[in-house]
Amino acid sequence: MRKYVLLRGFYSLVTLWLLVTIIFAMVRLTGDPVAMKGEIGADATYLERIKHDWGLDQPVYWQYTGFIGNLLKGDFGHSFEKSLPVRDIYFERLPNSLKLGFAAFVISLALGVPFGMLSALKVNTWWDNAGKMIALLGLSMPGFFVGLVLIIIFGVQLGWLPVLGKGSSAFVWSNPATWAPFWFRDWPHLAMPAFALGWYFSGAMLRITRSGMLDVLGSDYIKLVRLKGVPERMVVAKHALKNSLIPVLTFAGLNLLIMVNVAVVIEVIFNWPGVGQLLYDGLSNRDFPMVQGVVLMSGLMIVMLNFVIDVLYGYVDPRIRLSR
């Protein structure tokens, strides 16, 4: 287990380094960060000044080492607009996004996994076909469309749920008293965005659960369990379930990262003050360091998340847990 963890950790670091290098390279190769700021017809000297401020008039390798150096110090850039370090603003908003993401994840599991298993157990029947169709529909509707539809139905026409914002509870890092209540308050505000975000995933979860379950149900060891005369519900509940959960969990973990994408748009629609909205604000205000900073931080979070998932996976799978 230890060797596995160390190996995974090393691999994560390499990925992280490559990630930031890719961001660095792509930004400079595809366009001019300064032009973004100066698009409103600013004059040349103003642009030159920005260029100098951001160090963009220096040779590339100098910029790169400065870039990496800053990152290692924990400096992810300063927001042009707000004159605050991006890292601080990011962390301030992060709990909101996590709350949304977690709720959406739970919803997607609650909807997708049971129906996926049902589909697999009643394969090729009406249940299965309905399940497959619903999953496909879920994957085809863009998150923001679902969000808008929900707003129309529940917010405007029926007026049941509040449409904007996250409610009054806040997570303040410096005040531990706010930590616990934050997760449990303001449900009505959370309902629509979490559902809109989770809907897309439930489709994917359904399919993965179904396919994983079918694989397990067709395997030799399940055949032997049946040949042993074990009652059918135990075949499913004891053996099939546990074995199919591993691929489902792996997939779930890996796909959390895709959720980040859809989250950006959902946060914008529902005015949810999370990291996605930060990205959008950066765009609207032509605040390039903010945009880049958020992307870098998100990359970091994702690599760390993948590492944690790898370790958890190693723990669940006894083959890895018991090795040296």
Added chain:
Amino acid sequence: MPPLLRVDDLRAYYFGFRGTRVVKAIDGVSFSVEAGETFGLVGESGCGKTSTCHAIVRLLPPSARIVSGRIELEGEDLLGKSQTEMRQIRGRRIATILQDPMASLDPLFSIYDQVAEPAYYHRAFRGRRLRQRVKELLSAVRIPSPERRMKDLPHQMSGGMRQRIVGAIALAGGPQVIIADEPTTNLDVTIQLQYLNLLKDLQRASGVALIFVTHNLGIVAKMCDKVGVMYAGKIVEMQSVRGLFYNPRHPYTRALLDSIPKLGTKDPLYVIPGQPPDLSRLPAGCSFQPRCQSAMERCRVEEPSEQHLDDAATTRCWLPLHEATTRG
């Protein structure tokens, strides 16, 4: 007294492509086994041996249906039972050993758990008695230090040990019949002999009937009392093992024996010409006729019925009849 297990003219077909394609996997199989007896089922891949094993315990895939025939366990009709009733039979009265030891064991559960399952569900062993029983079973299949190894997981054991554990699982329910579907095919040659000896010892000690499926005639010679040779879903010859080797009655059996390489000579290897037939498109008449050296006109037209010969042999071939009449 009825035989322990009796299969009578069993036919099971697979229906595919919405009913347009019919694969006659089992097309007339009859045999019986007594307690303490070992019946060998021999044939090439795809001849229906595995399907027969699955059919006996009514675990054919949903696309297959048993079309006709009878299966009786101690006189009880198995085909009329529901799946719930069959679950009482599986593991408890008829146990199965599969071919691939690596794939047969659930990777997430300990050896103890998997061996204990049949004893738990079928014989109501619990707690300390259950642990004791598992230890006995593991010792019976010659697993060293069973106490310690009970907690291990399948991937921590070698192939030979895993297959022995599969054997322990088979015994755990206290069955009367054990169906072994090519149990040694995936084992190292050096381990195979050990395993076969183990099976023989276990059989002598417990008196189970053993149905041994294989494509290896050498194993048949060592293990079996009675043999059935399968081809294209039918048993084409059935005899005692001595009778089969010294006096094969069906051209296919003869061809199989001829194709065994003999040490000491440098004669070219004999190969049966042609290919095994597609079970969805069987030739007219006898299924073996396109490849048979002694095929006659009648073979091409009429499917041979079972001929019961005087020395307790049966064969599906027109030859003995022909020989009898021409001998005058």
Added chain:
Amino acid sequence: MATILGRATEIGGVSRAARRSYSWVREIPLVPLLLVTVLVLVAVLAPVLAPHSHLDPVKPTPGQCQAKYGMADCPYVDNMPPFWFSQGTFATPLGTDYLGRDLLSRLMYGARISLVVALTGTLFAGAIGTLLGVLAGYMGKWWDQIIMRVTDAWLTLPSLVFAILLSSVRGPGLWNIVLILALVFWSRYSRAVRGEVLALREREFVRLAEINGVGKLKIIRRHLIPNVMNTVMVLFSLQVGVAVIIEASLSFLGVGVPPPEPSWGLMMAQERESLMQGKWWLAVFPGICITMLVLSANMLGDWLRVRLDPQLRNR
């Protein structure tokens, strides 16, 4: 199956006889095929089919002006509802937007944008990714390590977030979006293709070609690339849907295809306020169009995937 004695350069690849049989056409699922055909036709024939211009407001009748503004003449009538409402007309069957432009015509032209962007972007991504995947899989050693590590790191970045970053430096514009899509998605292909190539590399026809001294590039061209096409096609059809959604999302956020072009995502963004006032059709219809396109692309992709992988056929 090719015999061992045939010439090495003729073995492998997709056999020509197999390419010519078209019996599979009968098996294509009807619903998605129909949907895709309709959408493609609408996109191609938009100039002919659209009742009005997609950029200019519809010239209103005096009666409409009177009803809305109380004046005899007006430049446009905005926010008219679809024809089944009382204030709607058949002339603008799905209504008009906040600038008085006909919704139906804009939707039709929007199909062009979505299709062109998604198809070309995915095509370029596929080309780059397949090439890199083949190189990584076949050349092995350093090529493999470097390309795969980069691919893995690239895959860690969420596509939309990365796309937003790139478009913020690149600026809006249709071809910029195509470029961005290519840059964001190539990594999906390289990973899958590399896997295929690793398996193909061990097959007899490749080994034989190598033994006979056929050059690496020729092997790649004649044997590897045709045989990975199956996987690539499946991936392509599944990625087109994703590309459509990413383009719509980018346009929704304002960094995609810029106005006045009627990108479906942009239309949905522009009408968010109208939503609050109860004029739901302006935002919902583009969303339905996006869903239909992605759904049919996904359904076709699924069908293709099941058909080309024999193991999955019985599911």
